[in-house]
Amino acid sequence: MTEQALKILVVEVDFLVAQKLANEIRARGDEVIGPFAHASDAIARLDSVQAAILDVRVQDGTIFPVADTLISSGIPFVLLTAYDHRHIPNRFHGHGIYSKPSSALPLLDNLHREHDLIARHHETDMAVVVLKVLERARGMMPDGGSAERMVEAVLVEAIAEAERGRRPDDLRAWLMTLLDREFAQRGRMHLH
Structure with a gap:
C-alpha cells in the first residue's frame, strides 16, 4: 500500500x-x-x-x-x-x-x-506550471521546436492579459486553456 x-x-x-x-x-x-x-x-x-x-x-x-x-x-x-x-x-x-x-x-x-x-510541486510555482504546459505542447506538436514556439506565444499572451489586469485563480488551468486556444487558432503557424 x-x-x-x-x-x-x-x-x-x-x-x-x-x-x-x-x-x-x-x-x-x-x-x-x-x-x-x-x-x-x-x-x-x-x-x-x-x-x-x-x-x-x-x-x-x-x-x-x-x-x-x-x-x-x-x-x-x-x-x-x-x-x-x-x-x-x-x-x-x-x-x-x-x-x-x-x-x-x-x-x-x-x-x-x-x-x-x-x-511535491505546488501548482502555483511558475516554473513547474510552465514545464507542464511545455510537456503538453510537446504532445500536441510534431517536434520540440514547434512546441517551444507555441508555448512562447502562450506566455506572451498570458503576460499581455496580466498587464491588462487579468489575474487567474488557477494559473495552470488558465495557461492550459491559452495553450488549447493557441493550438486551435495558430498551431500550424508554429511548425516553421
Missing part, C-alpha cells in the same frame, strides 16, 4: 476487466470511483478524483474528452487500449498507455508516482 490512498476513477467498458481493476485498486488501499462504461458518467464525477484509469473506447465513443479535462485539471491518468497505440492522439503520449488486458499494479505505480510529483 502507498503512503496516501488515492480516489481513482475507473472507466472501462468490459465489465469483467472493470471488476478486476476495481478489486486490485481496493486491495492496494485506494478508493474506486466507478467503474463507468460511458464517458458522460465519468465526466460527472471528475471533481471527486485524484487519478484515473481510462479505457480508450467507451460505449459513447472515446474517452478523449475526459482525458483532456483531466489534463487541464492536472489530474494524472493512464490509458488502456486493445488497439494499436498509434490510434491515440499525440497529446496523450506523455501519459501512460497500456495494452489490455493489464494488471492494475503497474498502472497504480504510474498514477501514484505522477500524483506524488504533482503534490
Whole structure:
C-alpha cells in the first residue's frame, strides 16, 4: 500500500476487466470511483478524483474528452487500449498507455508516482506550471521546436492579459486553456 490512498476513477467498458481493476485498486488501499462504461458518467464525477484509469473506447465513443479535462485539471491518468497505440492522439503520449488486458499494479505505480510529483510541486510555482504546459505542447506538436514556439506565444499572451489586469485563480488551468486556444487558432503557424 502507498503512503496516501488515492480516489481513482475507473472507466472501462468490459465489465469483467472493470471488476478486476476495481478489486486490485481496493486491495492496494485506494478508493474506486466507478467503474463507468460511458464517458458522460465519468465526466460527472471528475471533481471527486485524484487519478484515473481510462479505457480508450467507451460505449459513447472515446474517452478523449475526459482525458483532456483531466489534463487541464492536472489530474494524472493512464490509458488502456486493445488497439494499436498509434490510434491515440499525440497529446496523450506523455501519459501512460497500456495494452489490455493489464494488471492494475503497474498502472497504480504510474498514477501514484505522477500524483506524488504533482503534490511535491505546488501548482502555483511558475516554473513547474510552465514545464507542464511545455510537456503538453510537446504532445500536441510534431517536434520540440514547434512546441517551444507555441508555448512562447502562450506566455506572451498570458503576460499581455496580466498587464491588462487579468489575474487567474488557477494559473495552470488558465495557461492550459491559452495553450488549447493557441493550438486551435495558430498551431500550424508554429511548425516553421
